[in-house]
Amino acid sequence: MKKIIAGVDIGNSSTEVAIAQxxxxxxxxxxxxxxxxxxxxxxxDNVKGICVAIQEAAKKASIPLADIELVRLNDAVPVIxxxxxxxxxxxxxxxxxxxGHNPDTPGGAGMGIGITVLLDQLSTLEDKEQDYIVVIPKExxxxxxxxxxxxxxxxxxxxxxxxxxxxDGVLIHNRLTKKIPIVDEVSLIDKVPLGKLAAxxxxxxxxxxxxxxxxxxxxxxxxxxxxxxxxxALVAKAxxxxxxxxxxxxxxxxxxxxxIEAGRIIMQGVNRQESEVSINDGAESxxxxxxxxxxxxxxxxxxGTNVGGMFNGLRHDLAQLxxxxxxxxxxxxxxxxxxxxxxxxxxxIAGELSxxxxxxxxxxxxxxxxxxxxxxxxxxxxxxxxVEIGGIEADMAIRGALTTPGTRKPIVILDMGGGxxxxxxxxxxxxxxxIHLAGAGDMVTMLINxxxxxxxxxxxxxxxxxxxxxxxxxxxxxxEDGTILFSKTPFPPHTFGKxxxxxxxxxxxxxxxxxxxxxxxxxxxxxxxxFVTNSLRALKRVIPTGNLKHLxxxxxxxxxxxxxxxxQMITEELGKYGIVAGFANIRGSEGPxxxxxxxxxxxxVGKEVAQ
Amino acid sequence: MSMREVYILILHHPxxxxxxxxxxxxxxxxEGVPYSLQEESRLDNCVELAAMAASSSTLQxxxxxxxxxxxxxxxxxxxxxxxxxxxxxxxxRKAGKNAARLVKGxxxxx
Numbered sequence: 058m059k060k061i062i063a064g065v066d067i068g069n070s071s072t073e074v075a076i077a078q079x080x081x082x083x084x085x086x087x088x089x090x091x092x093x094x095x096x097x098x099x100x101x102d103n104v105k106g107i108c109v110a111i112q113e114a115a116k117k118a119s120i121p122l123a124d125i126e127l128v129r130l131n132d133a134v135p136v137i138x139x140x141x142x143x144x145x146x147x148x149x150x151x152x153x154x155x156x157g158h159n160p161d162t163p164g165g166a167g168m169g170i171g172i173t174v175l176l177d178q179l180s181t182l183e184d185k186e187q188d189y190i191v192v193i194p195k196e197x198x199x200x201x202x203x204x205x206x207x208x209x210x211x212x213x214x215x216x217x218x219x220x221x222x223x224x225d226g227v228l229i230h231n232r233l234t235k236k237i238p239i240v241d242e243v244s245l246i247d248k249v250p251l252g253k254l255a256a257x258x259x260x261x262x263x264x265x266x267x268x269x270x271x272x273x274x275x276x277x278x279x280x281x282x283x284x285x286x287x288x289x290a291l292v293a294k295a296x297x298x299x300x301x302x303x304x305x306x307x308x309x310x311x312x313x314x315x316x317i318e319a320g321r322i323i324m325q326g327v328n329r330q331e332s333e334v335s336i337n338d339g340a341e342s343x344x345x346x347x348x349x350x351x352x353x354x355x356x357x358x359x360x361g362t363n364v365g366g367m368f369n370g371l372r373h374d375l376a377q378l379x380x381x382x383x384x385x386x387x388x389x390x391x392x393x394x395x396x397x398x399x400x401x402x403x404x405x406i407a408g409e410l411s412x413x414x415x416x417x418x419x420x421x422x423x424x425x426x427x428x429x430x431x432x433x434x435x436x437x438x439x440x441x442x443x444v445e446i447g448g449i450e451a452d453m454a455i456r457g458a459l460t461t462p463g464t465r466k467p468i469v470i471l472d473m474g475g476g477x478x479x480x481x482x483x484x485x486x487x488x489x490x491x492i493h494l495a496g497a498g499d500m501v502t503m504l505i506n507x508x509x510x511x512x513x514x515x516x517x518x519x520x521x522x523x524x525x526x527x528x529x530x531x532x533x534x535x536x537e538d539g540t541i542l543f544s545k546t547p548f549p550p551h552t553f554g555k556x557x558x559x560x561x562x563x564x565x566x567x568x569x570x571x572x573x574x575x576x577x578x579x580x581x582x583x584x585x586x587x588f589v590t591n592s593l594r595a596l597k598r599v600i601p602t603g604n605l606k607h608l609x610x611x612x613x614x615x616x617x618x619x620x621x622x623x624x625q626m627i628t629e630e631l632g633k634y635g636i637v638a639g640f641a642n643i644r645g646s647e648g649p650x651x652x653x654x655x656x657x658x659x660x661x662v663g664k665e666v667a668q
Numbered sequence: 669m670s671m672r673e674v675y676i677l678i679l680h681h682p683x684x685x686x687x688x689x690x691x692x693x694x695x696x697x698x699e700g701v702p703y704s705l706q707e708e709s710r711l712d713n714c715v716e717l718a719a720m721a722a723s724s725s726t727l728q729x730x731x732x733x734x735x736x737x738x739x740x741x742x743x744x745x746x747x748x749x750x751x752x753x754x755x756x757x758x759x760x761r762k763a764g765k766n767a768a769r770l771v772k773g774x775x776x777x778x
Contacts, residue, residue: 162700228697531743547745
């Protein structure tokens, strides 16, 4: 008797379907399809996506929908995760203003110190002992500005530098009789305080400023005492790596520094044991403390601190998602990762950001059993096909993973999705142990978004998924590995000279401030921090001995196993322990996709695939 | 400073004098790329002017400005009928800057 059935896997981010014809004890796979999961995993919102996926798969298999006799649904894992990120500490500077930016074409080079004065005030100056920095708003034409400066020089006024609003630096510089450094393209020039002591520094092309990015350079320029130097050190730090900068002293007598207590994480083990760790110690030490505790009962942050706020926020989000009261939410796992968080500095005139250290947290809670039965009933009603709930997700995933050529029991699967990293071990006897850990693809996106200061999650997601290129000429693009790609058609103007995300059919330009190397480094480091850390953590938990050397086969599954570099990172890392690790090739053809859907079908026949 | 070995050629209709094209030149000067101004009255289409300028420009990039003040930035390696950038004298500074950046391989302001 031949019977056609469908396996449906609802994941956090995608819903996958496989359709197979059962013939005796064998399954003959006809087609598969993948759609984005509609709604939160395990809710009735999912039905919409499932219906589309089944219809599409049926179309691919060239069978009418009605030929499907049974739909098998996975019993979704009742865990749900959330992300948070915050600074370890925050400092606010109030006694200096600064501009640190990289106009493409500043004028001149060198250093100038003087009192800020507007261009049209130059003719009224009388103090010939004093040095001046001239401020030139955009209403002033470059020829007029150069004329005024030259005239003032002739009258014995010493001008040592200029701050210009328009992109006129070189034009003014070319027309000066006495050359001075000029910082241009300062859009918010009206924020520059006048009558204050300022320093302007411009480096030669290909160099970066040296004096204003050095705390002792600043203390020399402004004659500061050690306490004041300590305060201004943050300004120097924010200016590191710039080609030009301006620092203006605006002493107000009192210095306001606000430090938020970073706080401690309080972990509670299942055996009632409690451990505390200060978040200042960094992610590594937090995770080491967690490892000592073993299985987690719950985790809290010290009240009234940054970390307290973070955990409260997570608890609140998770309560909303699961519909359970916040006090009943128990965080069963978390992952802490060091992160760099762009922070705006008070006194920054051109919106400069200081990259401060922080921590990113992914957390996960066990929820009441997901109402999968409701999903099944609604699906049955809408399709008119009987729906049954299959076995445990990890079980199904392993069955699917074992269709990868070259694998056998004992085997470990590492399912790297968007919301969680799951691992399961099947020993020789077929017994399965599984674990669900917080932190996966979405956390990588969050880190990329923050560390590149994008404030655009979609762009961060694209950066995560695709390699980069840089358009060098109308017909050439440099790729990440340094090779050059030639194009027969010219690159369009909006991509010219830009660093781009190379999607299959589209080139997305990135902001000019980001270099290819920087984006690549942050992308790879974010992936490593989340996935390499988590795969080691997951494997240690599922192996009875806790020793990675006792493993032989690790198969990677899930959306993040499709990534163009994550699997290689893990293969490399696990290779150190002598483990054969690679991404799955389900049924020898599907790659790391469709494992659970395949497993759902196989579990109903109990036999391997018939080719 | 306009006549040198390497330069971007600007072909413009005689109705405009050097002063009228000053902003285009300022854009090129700010970027540090030399240029040369030439009057051309036989053509009156900024795309054709720019293509002609590009083909005789040592930097392969040319600018054409027609009687109405329309402006085009062209590259020698592109098809004549497919100009790279179009604009007009009102935003001449941007056009000059972009032409220079096209030579330097830097991103453009659109």
